[in-house]
Amino acid sequence: MTVEYVDAGEAIDQGDLSGKHGTAPPVVENVTYERILDARSEPQNWLTYYGAYNGQRFSPLDQINTENVKGIGPAWIFQSGTSGMIAGASTYAFEASPLVVDGIMYVSGWDGWVWALDAKTGTEIWRYKHATPFDISLCCGNVNRGVAVAKGKVFSVTPNAHVIALDAATGKKIWDKTYGDVRAGESATVAPLVVKNMVVVGSSGGEFGVRGHLDAFDLDSGEHVWRCYMVPKPGEPGSETWPSDGQAWARGGANCWLTGTFDPETNLLYIGTGNPAPDFDGEVREGDNLFTDSIVAVDADSGQIRWHYQCTPHDVWDYDSISECILFESEGRKLLGHFDKNGYFFVVDRTNGELVQITPFVDRIDWGNITRDGKVTPARYPDKEGDPVHFYPGPAGAKEWTHAAYSPETELFYVPIQDVGATATRRRREFKESIPYWGAGVQVDIEDMTGYVSAFDANGEEKWRWRNNLPMCASVLATAGNLVFAGTPSGEFNALDARTGELLWQFQCGSGHHSSPTTYSVDGRQFVVVPVGWGGWAEGFLPGMLGAGHGSALIAFALPEGTPSR
């Protein structure tokens, strides 16, 4: 006798079983380019990756300040956790920078997650999950650094190099464009930047010998507007800095894997580019290798390079220059500050790329030196096959991708610093698509390392230093409450006095910090929110903490409800 099957129906969205799903109010409908231009006039919100186009990571909020910060505590915690087998199962990390629009938070996670949360309570409103191939090439962990918002949409990139637009109210996908080739070793981790009616994104994959690029897409339709390659083809400007024969240029790297800044007056995007490939074997790519390891000014309308400043010509230490370009004014000049992986703080005239000053910002630099007028002299580098060479800083840099901040009130830059070295042994290999293309064996030190948060003025003078026994591997946040927030690899979230560096408050979050905290307010109450979840490329920036536990918590801190403002 045949027994009829029980009808199990059709598979449903897993999120329908979370008990937490709904629709967000239409707060993003009216987020326009004009509002983002003036983002800091809305201190209750954090509308774009750095809080403003200038990259300062500064908030005018001052309800939480040096006088009362010792009274803040967790207001809510959001945890997603991870389940099943995911790409980079041992390297996922929570590296995002949460955005907030009128009480709604938009934040991305690892492995294709995007969430909308109630910023007052932490309650999940909707979720989006992009299916991520298990076998994509990820040099540095299954991570994502944040989303962008505008015109009713939330924009995100996916690990398999798509840029997607989601309905900010529902989390449903509106458009989806592929802008990288996973078979070539490309991926995506960058937080998109909305500029005018475009969303600008860059590619990852510099450790796999790709050709880095920056792309712009139309906000409404997803139509591709322009692409700017950061390694020129033969015959193009800069191609003379690559070998004239062979295909070194085609595998040259220079990925734009971190969000740029933007000045509407110059109409320039300021982008930091990644390392050349292969990372440590310079002999196969003689020359300066433009536009790797450079600050590149790109015309926002045309996608054309207007000027560049190369921080490490012919890099053989993996010193990406992807770090943020912080825009500020000093003595009537429009300047740009950039703390490079190579250990030097560059200040450049952002109208033309002219060097203003260079200062070392970490104690130990022996890879070479850069003079005040910008002359670079390499000293220690892996140039002989099989010969180990130790150098400072290691390949994660004196400052990794995690961001510095600048307070226009104190006129100081606040910098998370990693003082750790590494040994590289050159090992030449043939190039093959999607296979790691480093040209060396690399081991980062697990002893004799330290870290600090330092405050520098625009002339490169260090004003104070807060020391930590481990390198500092998380972005800092500056506020008008004269506070600098900085997380540590061992889990502490710290508030420092922005004027002196004195530690005023500390909370153990249970996992290491490798993200970008932000601040906002809802109904007059200020929150400081930090994604906490150790992981990523820990073997590169802090292998001494490779055994530390992962996490996946988003923690919002605030003063107790009802606390009077100062």
Added chain:
Amino acid sequence: MTTSSAQDRAELLHKLGLDTQNKGPIGRVITTGNIEQAKEHEDGTMHVRLRINPDEIAWDPAVIVMPHGGDLEIEIFNDDLNTHCALFPSNGDRKFIWLVNHSRGRAKLNLDGPGYYWFSSPTGNDEGRGLTGAIVVLGDVPPEARLDRPEQPRP
């Protein structure tokens, strides 16, 4: 003992008890089962049948191959004498279905690009016992997403 060919491998898997329950290891080593290519309809959607056979605690096929990215419809049959479930990757959200004994259901997935993805029965330790399978998407990214450079060597 080692193996050096595909034929040897299948024989060795069986001889060592890696492709069945509670013979070699406690469970069945994942993806040691069948491989099946999804069938493509004229409209481009793809289709495959997926079963859980009695007492195997494994997917049949264990590896589903899509010829390219797109929409995949799966007919699922739980012929086992125990309850399982299925969690599939899909763009938007993962798809979940509960599968009581002797039940059948369906799932509609969207997977957009080359690579492979895991699916499983996330109850008890079905995943470790063998109910973890793979969906492989063949093909390339769209031409406009490829790098502007000469063809490069691959492994």
